[in-house]
Amino acid sequence: MALVIYNTLTRKKEEFVPLHPGRVHMYVCGPTVYGDPHIGHAKSYISFDAVVRWFRYLGYRVKYVQNITDVGHLTDDADQGEDKIEKKAREEKVDPWEIAQHYTWSYFDDMDALGVLRPNISPHATGHIIEQIELVKKLLEKGFAYEVNGSVYYDVRKFPEYGKLSGRKLEELEAGARVEVNPEKRFPLDFALWKKAEPGHIMKWPSPWGEGYPGWHIECSAMSMKYLGETFDIHGGGIENAFPHHECEIAQSEAATGKPFVRYWMHNNMVTVNGTKMGKSLGNFVTIKDALQKHSPLTIRFFILSSHYRSPVDYSDQALDAAEKGLERLHNSVRQLYRAMGHATEVANFTPPFSIDAFKQRFEAEMNDDFNTPKAIAVLFDLSRELNKYINAPGPHHLPFLKEVEGFYQTFANEVLGLLPKDISREPTAETQELVEKLVQLTVEVRGELRKQKLWNLSDKIRDELAQLGIIIKDRPDGSSEWEIKG
RNA sequence: GGCGCCGUACCCAAGUGGCUAAGGGAGAGGUCUGCAAAACCUCGAUUCGGCGGUUCGAAUCCGCCCGGCGCCUCCA
Structure with a gap:
């Protein structure tokens, strides 16, 4: 039976046919590392984890790339405002590199806890400045971009297919634009490929246009194509990134290469709280670390996988x-x-x-x-x-x-699905565990004797005390007892 | 205002033209048991937000209405 995937680009389920037989090249937008990941991240990465695992089950060799955004993601509207990581750094009074590193580790800690397999490659945006500059240069050469005062913008009117992923038209987007237009832009929907570093900006690099830093969208184009090729099979991410982020990626990549960028676009839906989207900027998020205080990692994983990745789920x-x-x-x-x-x-x-x-x-x-x-x-x-x-x-x-x-x-x-505890087979992993089992067995046998003598008070006390220790006794009809350790 | 999604039993959640509308939780009854827990069995939407329409046939397609949500600005 063939695998079918809902492709956001065509709004249909399509049979999956890999570009290279037996292989899947897949990219999923990773986190911007300026805070602890929340349940929304869990949904996205657990969902795509299941996707990767399923491809591997089917026998595909999967090359799974997921980036770490550690620069260039601005706080406000399109291409204005402050870098999110620098802002957080200022708040915490440390330098931005520490912020990025700290929350990168935080992210992987949480994903490991949830049983999310690590990507094959986790490229950092800051580690691919050269590739991003090269891509910007290419877009300038081909006339899809223009430089203004040390910044470079993408000229969306040069790319007639802009809007094809999210089903929008330039005129509609322009009419609905709610943000103040950056005066450097020729057209309101143009977006930054490279931004000039203002005085005091810490994360910056030399470029043909002066010191600056890359725009948010360019990193994903540069890194995905570097590791997966100019055309690859699957690009995933949260539905809220379909526009503008993924739309811009398509525009940049296809303009630069003249080839189709991605064959199948997959978007997961969001986690809501009381029916409203969980989001960092809304402040209604529950971090994975908080959730793990109350619920086991497998429970969270099971909860996420119990609804479809394209449906929202209320936490x-x-x-x-x-x-x-x-x-x-x-x-x-x-x-x-x-x-x-x-x-x-x-x-x-x-x-x-x-x-x-x-x-x-x-x-x-x-x-x-x-x-x-x-x-x-x-x-x-x-x-x-x-x-x-x-x-x-x-x-x-x-x-x-x-x-x-x-x-x-x-x-x-x-x-x-990654839904079983490691010790589910109860195979003893060490001598100590064997010893524990023998001791519990002894206790259970003694209790069995007490029960034969109908000393219920004492046998119930043993059962209750063991329960306090996490050892659950279950009596069988024939008078024998089973027991198990609850994690 | 534009684009799009959703509304299925007490709760969560599949199903998108045709066998008896998955599954989980909670609930009720039963088996087993000294009691309990677990397990097992049985019961639970003649009905899929509402009203029309298409069709031999619709939760599934179309239209309108009501309610909720997302994107159009950063967010997985």
Whole structure:
């Protein structure tokens, strides 16, 4: 079954055909590192993480590039105002390079915690000044840009296709323009490729036009084409960046190379709070670090993947609590599977109680339909229901079959969606863990004796105290007990 | 004002022309249990914001209306 992707450029789902067979070249706009990442970032990068993981499952060799914007992103309207990183640096009374470094690490810390695989290349804008200058020079040579007083602007009227991604026309944009026009611009919608550094500006570089710094949009064109080629497969990012950021990237890149820039544009929708967009400038954001105080990383990941990447999702603690319970249900099922594998055998004349292959096909079909993670998750729940029924039925259970089911969970729940805890199989990782298990086992056995003697007060006390330590005891009908450590 | 999206059970959330409208949470009843937890079984939208229209057939297409949101200025 073919993979189809919703392409913002055509507003249709299209079959994915890679430019180079067997390979996917993909670029996703990374963060501007002037603050701790929030749940909105989590949605974007978890969504594209699932996309990358799915391509890898399908056998593609993925080259995933995600930039770090550490210069050039201005605070206000188009090409006015202050550099966001310099502003933050002034507020915190440190230099801008420290700000960029600090929040870059903060970003990766949070992504690591959420199980987001690192990109293959994480280029920094400040590390690619030369490439950006070269691109600006090329645009000047080709007549798509003009220099005014040490700054260089892109002449959007020279690029007739400007607006093709976001479905806008220049006249409409001009009419709706709400910001004061920079007098250096020939046309209100022209945008900065290079900005002259005003006195006191710290992050600046020499250029053919004097000391200055690159505009925001140019970095993505320069870096994506450097690492992925002048035409590449997929460019992703938040929907709010479709215009103007991605529109400008297209204009710059296609004007410079004369070739199509990107084949498939993918945009994730946003996270809302009480129905309103979560955004840095709105101040209604919840940082990932804050969220992790209340919810586990897997819960956040599960919550994000439970809605489609192109749909908005409303963040609330209640919603996260519900997600946590749902995810726990899934985990219980997998834990039960590992427990059952411990005493399963070969069953003669075994008839499978359900078809694993059918589940696999369903899962693949859902993911191939524009990465429909909510439906893929529903498939996991359906499998868990079937598996629970089988395991709860009188044994013995067929080990090869259970192993196949395990393979399913490992492949799809773990490798593709990243939703299983590392220790889900409860394999002891160290002697100490073994010792803990033996001690708990001993305690549980003693409690079993107490229960036989109907010393309920004492046995309940042991159960409650162990629960306080995170060890949950579950008594079975036949008088034996199971236990597990809750993370 | 321009462009675009959404409105599905108590909550979250799939489904975009045709089998019984996924899945999760919460809830109710049941099995099991000394109790509890977990697990399992059963129940829950004759209906998809409203009103019209197209069609043999629509939650799905078209029109209007109501409500919410996004982009058009920085934001994943």
